[in-house]
Amino acid sequence: MLVEVQRINKLEVSVVSSLDVADTFGKEHARVLRDIRELDCSNEFRLGNFAESSYINSQNKKQPMYLITRDGFTLLVMGYTGDKAMKFKEAYIKQFNAMERTLQGKLIEREKGIAVRQSLTKALQQSAENERMHGHAYSTYTNCIYKVLFGKNAKQLREEFGIGKKDNLRDYLSVEDLKAVQSMECLVSGLVDCGWGYDQIKTFIQTTNTTRIAA
Numbered sequence: 001m002l003v004e005v006q007r008i009n010k011l012e013v014s015v016v017s018s019l020d021v022a023d024t025f026g027k028e029h030a031r032v033l034r035d036i037r038e039l040d041c042s043n044e045f046r047l048g049n050f051a052e053s054s055y056i057n058s059q060n061k062k063q064p065m066y067l068i069t070r071d072g073f074t075l076l077v078m079g080y081t082g083d084k085a086m087k088f089k090e091a092y093i094k095q096f097n098a099m100e101r102t103l104q105g106k107l108i109e110r111e112k113g114i115a116v117r118q119s120l121t122k123a124l125q126q127s128a129e130n131e132r133m134h135g136h137a138y139s140t141y142t143n144c145i146y147k148v149l150f151g152k153n154a155k156q157l158r159e160e161f162g163i164g165k166k167d168n169l170r171d172y173l174s175v176e177d178l179k180a181v182q183s184m185e186c187l188v189s190g191l192v193d194c195g196w197g198y199d200q201i202k203t204f205i206q207t208t209n210t211t212r213i214a215a
Helices: 018-025 029-037 043-049 070-079 083-126 137-150 154-161 175-193 198-214
Strands: 004-008 011-017 050-056 062-069
Touching: 004 062, 004 083, 011 018, 011 050, 011 083, 018 029, 018 062, 018 070, 018 083, 029 062, 029 070, 043 050, 043 062, 043 070, 062 070, 070 083, 083 137, 083 175, 137 154, 137 175, 137 198, 175 198
Parallel strands: none
Antiparallel strands: 004 011, 011 062, 050 062
16 A cells, blocks of 8 residues: 655645555456546546546556545545455555645645745845845855755756756655755855855855764
């Protein structure tokens, strides 16, 4: 069983695939697809909780499947009966709960991150760095932070996640990664306030991060 985070209607939600449901409950995938399509639910509920997707089968052919939210899963398997089915339902619900706690953690870190980014932006604007870098100080410093933490700049991370410039890169970072970025931004903000320049800060955070990893 696998509950994971996917985007449905531009929102990050915890989902399970119809393939996994079929495998876990011992049903043919075609039957699960039919069960989904025959659900007597509103079109609004269907669109919000059953996202059409696809997979490549053993014959290397593209086949349909669905990504199903917790609410969609609950409605779908409501009619699956038996002791074994009940155990699987309980296990899935536990996984959904755990994944949703993770998503809530990411939401909290994003909210914290807004204040941290504002602090760093303000520090750079009040220093000579923003003018010296022709208004690109924030992106230059954050790229430096990304390189130190992940070994890649923002552009390379976007390519890795397969997202464009308009997508928020931090939406794709884990809770741990968000915390690391925000911690580093707080440090950099303080150093900028103390009058440190880019080269000094770059060297310092590279050394600090290397020491932290070694420890």
